[in-house]
Amino acid sequence: MNWKEFKNWLEENIIECEELIVKIKPEKQDKYGELSISALTNFFDSLEATLDSDNTCHLFPKFKEDRSFRETFSLCCFGKKFNREETSESDYNLLERLFIDWKIFVRTNLIEQENNQELLKEEEKCLVESCSEEMLLPSIYCFEHTCQAENCLRLRMNRENEEFDIYCQDHFRQSIKENSETMNKSRTESGLDEELLLGISNKFESIGKENQKLRQNNKNLQTQLNQLTREKIGLEKKVKELEIKVFNAKAEKKELEEAEKSKTEAWELVGKIDREAKECRDKVEQEKKETEKVIKKWKDEYFNLQERIAKEINCLKISKETFENISLSQEAIIKSNQLIIDKFKFRLEDQKKEIEDLTSKLEESQKREESFQGQIQQLEVQLLFHKREEIKQFVSKAKSWLDEDLQDCLDTLIEAQIETLEGNNPFAQKQFERSQKCLAKKLTNEKVQTLLIKQKELFELEKRVADIKQIYKQSSNLLEKNLANFSKLDWKQQESEQTKQKSFNQSTLQLEEKSCNRETKIEHLEQQTEEQTEIVKWDSIKVDMEREKSISHLANGGYWDKQIQTLRDDRLSSDKKQVVLQTRRRNHYAQLEVKLENKQELSQVKSQIIQSSFNPNKP
Known part of the structure; x- marks a missing residue:
């Protein structure tokens, strides 16, 4: 994983360039359509500058797989160096989503490659076994009209390869014809009984029936093996999805830990000032x-x-x-x-x-x-x-979770809370209650309370100052x-x-x-x-x-x-x-x-x- 792969992925799947402007493809407008063109062009220019080592633009830091997007890009300035305007929070969040989707894509491809390599290894093993069986075919030409020939045929007919069985049957029939001719010639010469020949033929027929049964068993085993491979692929997909969820959960956990650390540091500073x-x-x-x-x-x-x-x-x-x-x-x-x-x-x-x-x-x-x-x-x-x-x-x-109407409602809630804390204002208190009821439809009570508590802490801290x-x-x-x-x-x-x-x-x-x-x-x-x-x-x-x-x-x-x-x-x-x-x-x-x-x-x-x-x- 490196910045070059990230650039190739963007050009293949998400971006299309028109002269000096970079746009999102119409296929991906549903997912990344809210991202502004200026922010995307500045981001892509800084990426190209890092690969070309051009110091006229804001360069990316060195790529590390352990770091998240917010850890790598602590500064929000992209593009030319004279452009010191920071990107908005919505654009920053969409760029972070792009970065996370690229990491997920790379990891899924790696997992698929590993699975394909395993399947190729299994096929090679099967081919090696089949080749080893085909090497035994020339030995059939050396069969004789004795009991040793029967035992060799049984051992080779018990193989699970169908092609080998068909090939054996054809050569066996030819050998029977040749043997019948030789037997007719040798009857007169040696005076063998016809009963022995009939017994040998019956034995060969029983061996053919057993071979057919083994073929059916082999087919059943192959169908079961195909079902197991399909189940294996489904389980691997589920494992991939779980890994992606775990990766997202770890990222959220890191953000929560950073927020808790900042909160503890702020409370320590407040304690010092109070002391x-x-x-x-x-x-x-x-x-x-x-x-x-x-x-x-x-x-x-x-x-x-x-x-x-x-x-x-x-x-x-x-x-x-x-x-x-x-x-x-x-x-x-x-x-x-x-x-x-x-x-x-x-x-x-x-x-x-x-x-x-x-x-x-x-x-x-x-x-x-x-x-x-x-x-x-x-x-x-x-x-x-x-x-x-x-x-x-x-x-x-919170605004990213809400619609435009509810975003205005959230702003009115914050303003009404500040007015109620400054003095007894019944109108502000009514607005506060209305906005709180409106937000209860989309946001949980815990999130609203955390926001109100943080706003109250900031107001008290300003009073102390x-x-x-x-x-x-x-x-x-x-x-x-x-x-x-x-x-x-x-x-x-x-x-x-x-x-x-x-x-x-x-x-x-x-x-x-x-x-x-x-x-x-x-x-x-x-x-x-x-x-x-x-x-x-x-x-x-x-x-x-x-x-x-x-x-x-x-x-x-x-x-x-x-x-x-x-x-x-x-x-x-x-x-x-x-x-x-x-x-x-x-x-x-x-x-x-x-x-x-x-x-x-x-x-x-x-x-x-x-x-x-x-x-x-x-x-």
């Missing part, structure tokens, strides 16, 4: 819970910080009241303030770096989500495409909002730094101008330090709160939990540093109290401070 959607929902719920917990914790910490700041302010007020008359050196105060400001600057720089790292990580997470969304869209498109093609194939098969797209749109909007918040935070931090630098420059100028007045300078510096500490604290609190809000929205696994823990550790370390500074100040104030125990010294200091306040020109 991924569930995982995303669970992650969103966990993120919401974690954000609520973090917000509660930060609220508690915020209130605790407010209480601590109020306590520190009260302590500073008490320290001011107790040490109003103490004059500290300007350089020490400026250095301490400058150290505090530098520390806050370093802290702000660290926070900037952390914010930049977080923005880069957020962008990476956004890219991952975009790639994940693209993969999900590809899976959705593949699944929907596969499902729609499966439904189209099933509908085309729309829900998943909405979820990912919401997540993308959250990401955009959080990125905008980060940009706002950077802008606010820059403004706070600029304000701090301006305030610091103003404070230095004021200190240089008001170096004469110590009390005013000390108060101004203390106020400035308090304001700066409060501003830095409030800014740090706001930055931390907004940062953790954004992180809680975009938390994805243990990586973001680690980042939150590092931020909390930094916050605790900064609180500890502030406590250490407060203890140092208190110790310093205690030492000053010990040194200034004497009231006289305190009064002298007060008088000096008052004089310096009235005389601002003095250093």
